[in-house]
Amino acid sequence: MKIAIYGYGNLGRGVECALRQAPDMECVGVFTRRPPASVQTVLGAPVYHVDELSAHKENIDVVIICGGSATDLPVMTPALAKEYNVVDGFDTHAAIPAHFAAVDAAAKEGGTVALISGGWDPGLFSLNRLYASAVLPEGKDYTFWGRGVSQGHSDAIRRIDGVADARQYTVPIDGALQAVREGTNPDLTTRQKHLRECYVVAKEGADLARIEREIKEMPNYFADYDTTVTFITAEELAANHSGIPHGGFVIRTGVTGKEGEHKHAIEYSLKLDSNPEFTASVLVAYARAVCKAASRGECGCKTVFDVAPADLSPLSAEELRKTML
Amino acid sequence: MKIAIYGYGNLGRGVECALRQAPDMECVGVFTRRPPASVQTVLGAPVYHVDELSAHKENIDVVIICGGSATDLPVMTPALAKEYNVVDGFDTHAAIPAHFAAVDAAAKEGGTVALISGGWDPGLFSLNRLYASAVLPEGKDYTFWGRGVSQGHSDAIRRIDGVADARQYTVPIDGALQAVREGTNPDLTTRQKHLRECYVVAKEGADLARIEREIKEMPNYFADYDTTVTFITAEELAANHSGIPHGGFVIRTGVTGKEGEHKHAIEYSLKLDSNPEFTASVLVAYARAVCKAASRGECGCKTVFDVAPADLSPLSAEELRKTML
Numbered sequence: 206m207k208i209a210i211y212g213y214g215n216l217g218r219g220v221e222c223a224l225r226q227a228p229d230m231e232c233v234g235v236f237t238r239r240p241p242a243s244v245q246t247v248l249g250a251p252v253y254h255v256d257e258l259s260a261h262k263e264n265i266d267v268v269i270i271c272g273g274s275a276t277d278l279p280v281m282t283p284a285l286a287k288e289y290n291v292v293d294g295f296d297t298h299a300a301i302p303a304h305f306a307a308v309d310a311a312a313k314e315g316g317t318v319a320l321i322s323g324g325w326d327p328g329l330f331s332l333n334r335l336y337a338s339a340v341l342p343e344g345k346d347y348t349f350w351g352r353g354v355s356q357g358h359s360d361a362i363r364r365i366d367g368v369a370d371a372r373q374y375t376v377p378i379d380g381a382l383q384a385v386r387e388g389t390n391p392d393l394t395t396r397q398k399h400l401r402e403c404y405v406v407a408k409e410g411a412d413l414a415r416i417e418r419e420i421k422e423m424p425n426y427f428a429d430y431d432t433t434v435t436f437i438t439a440e441e442l443a444a445n446h447s448g449i450p451h452g453g454f455v456i457r458t459g460v461t462g463k464e465g466e467h468k469h470a471i472e473y474s475l476k477l478d479s480n481p482e483f484t485a486s487v488l489v490a491y492a493r494a495v496c497k498a499a500s501r502g503e504c505g506c507k508t509v510f511d512v513a514p515a516d517l518s519p520l521s522a523e524e525l526r527k528t529m530l
Numbered sequence: 531m532k533i534a535i536y537g538y539g540n541l542g543r544g545v546e547c548a549l550r551q552a553p554d555m556e557c558v559g560v561f562t563r564r565p566p567a568s569v570q571t572v573l574g575a576p577v578y579h580v581d582e583l584s585a586h587k588e589n590i591d592v593v594i595i596c597g598g599s600a601t602d603l604p605v606m607t608p609a610l611a612k613e614y615n616v617v618d619g620f621d622t623h624a625a626i627p628a629h630f631a632a633v634d635a636a637a638k639e640g641g642t643v644a645l646i647s648g649g650w651d652p653g654l655f656s657l658n659r660l661y662a663s664a665v666l667p668e669g670k671d672y673t674f675w676g677r678g679v680s681q682g683h684s685d686a687i688r689r690i691d692g693v694a695d696a697r698q699y700t701v702p703i704d705g706a707l708q709a710v711r712e713g714t715n716p717d718l719t720t721r722q723k724h725l726r727e728c729y730v731v732a733k734e735g736a737d738l739a740r741i742e743r744e745i746k747e748m749p750n751y752f753a754d755y756d757t758t759v760t761f762i763t764a765e766e767l768a769a770n771h772s773g774i775p776h777g778g779f780v781i782r783t784g785v786t787g788k789e790g791e792h793k794h795a796i797e798y799s800l801k802l803d804s805n806p807e808f809t810a811s812v813l814v815a816y817a818r819a820v821c822k823a824a825s826r827g828e829c830g831c832k833t834v835f836d837v838a839p840a841d842l843s844p845l846s847a848e849e850l851r852k853t854m855l
Contacts, residue, residue, distance in 0.1 A: 339815040339842035467803035478792035490664040510840040517664035
């Protein structure tokens with residue numbers, strides 16, 4: 206299976222690394238909007254300009270699109286799906302139905318297979334919400350995120366006057382997790398589920414009290430949370446906060462029996478050193494599934510809900526039954 | 531979707547209860563080898579003799595077969611798959627390939643859909659082994675069971691001379707779980723992964739020391755484990771050990787990046803008050819998937835690896851994308 210990487214930020218670099226771990230896949234190359242000579246790949250994958258993609262069409266089975274959800278993917282994925290089998294990690298939950306419709310129409314026009322919203326949330330977390338709710342219909346599920354870096358919240362802090370750099374961690378609150386696990390079905394407010402920890406490098410002479418206040422009062426991003434602000438130096442930020450860890454929990458509790466007398470808890474959790482590399486690994490597994498679906502003559506847009514698990518693995522159905530069932 | 535329950539032990543009772551939670555399913559009846567008049571159902575489902583099944587054929591979409599894996603299912607599932615769409619929870623891992631082959635041949639002969647080895651292990655745990663290994667190819671996975679009642683081990687104790695009743699709990703060892711979560715990829719012996727706790731009611735005048743020794747030295751069942759034996763009264767057994775709880779953990783740790791420099795941990799766990807009722811709930815969700823596959827004209831044997839998650843849910847693809855993705 207020959208894979209093209211379209212876009213080369215953190216996610217694209219993660220895909221390049223993940224492809225090396227796939228025995229049945231190879232990386233055709235990285236396609237970028239930047240001047241190719243300016244891009245150095247992690248493992249030496251060849252770099253081309255995006256305009257060169259069509260020249261490689263015969264040599265590409267799937268394009269993994271590594272753009273941003275805000276403005277890139279809504280345009281790129283439908284456009285590319287007319288010509289190529291594609292995978293993306295579109296993660297704006299509320300906009301998924303519209304994105305699905307656009308990509309599905311393009312893939313059906315082109316006779317291609319597209320997989321949107323791969324990754325872990327949406328993605329593996331979504332799968333666990335679905336499996337758990339199908340098995341325990343009388344129950345309630347909860348998703349917690351973290352401890353991990355939120356890029357969007359870090360960016361919001363950086364836009365405040367006087368801020369040189371910042372890193373924001375989303376932290377699930379232990380007591381809330383515990384209450385959920387015990388099956389008490391608590392109604393939790395935004396504030397009760399997550400804390401927000403902010404590490405901020407201020408510009409020289411900036412008014413720290415004002416920065417802290419502006420962060421804590423920022424609507425949507427911080428106002429509804431208990432937020433801590435810690436000022437640190439640029440050196441401390443580089444030394445202690447350069448990673449992009451993330452993770453979280455999907456927990457569903459529910460009841461069975463004659464009168465719901467038996468309680469059950471299903472818990473799925475991720476603890477990730479590198480959010481983009483893990484997300485990339487999920488996209489690569491779904492690229493395999495897209496390839497298999499295309500070779501069976503399928504077409505149209507899919508999500509993780511539509512893919513049989515066996516299609517994600519390089520092992521045959523017989524090997525899977527023998528070794529993993 | 532009209533579901534028949536074939537066999538009415540703990541699992542069959544669980545299926546009857548689980549069907550009540552499924553808005554799109556109804557229970558046609560319970561089919562038993564016992565005299566129907568001797569069977570009282572939990573929620574009032576009608577009871578028939580197994581010989582009456584064919585008289586109800588036109589009214590049955592799927593038969594959920596609730597027999598034992600040792601002798602019932604290897605015979606029942608292929609026989610019934612020739613005539614009906616079926617689901618079973620065949621759980622003898624080593625014999626799955628042979629069972630699959632027999633059921634697949636029968637289902638193809640009959641033009642039916644069969645799903646074997648539903649439940650949680652095999653079943654939901656298998657799914658998590660597959661998803662995790664597809665996403666983290668360079669890694670290692672571990673399955674721990676418990677804390678929960680092992681029926682097989684409890685039975686083995688009951689066969690010892692002088693034992694009136696017994697309950698055996700399989701208990702995962704915390705330190706081993708912790709070492710696995712930390713990604714140290716420990717090589718764990720059988721003894722390092724699980725403890726076995728035995729609660730035994732002895733007959734009057736029985737030699738307790740001999741019973742304890744016979745348990746602890748029993749090959750395969752106990753000799754390779756650290757085993758505790760506690761003698762209790764029949765009243766204590768009834769009061770404190772009448773439930774059938776179970777659960778466990780599937781953990782995979784793996785690495786990504788240029789040189790495997792980033793670690794990741796994926797953990798799935800179940801904590802179940804009632805093993806048979808939870809297993810039954812899984813079988814009911816897969817009965818829905820079997821129904822959908824049959825209505826699309828598919829035939830043959832499947833496992834949980836072959837079923838797209840969306841087929842397990844009563845919600846439409848649109849609703850799933852909107853609410854769970």
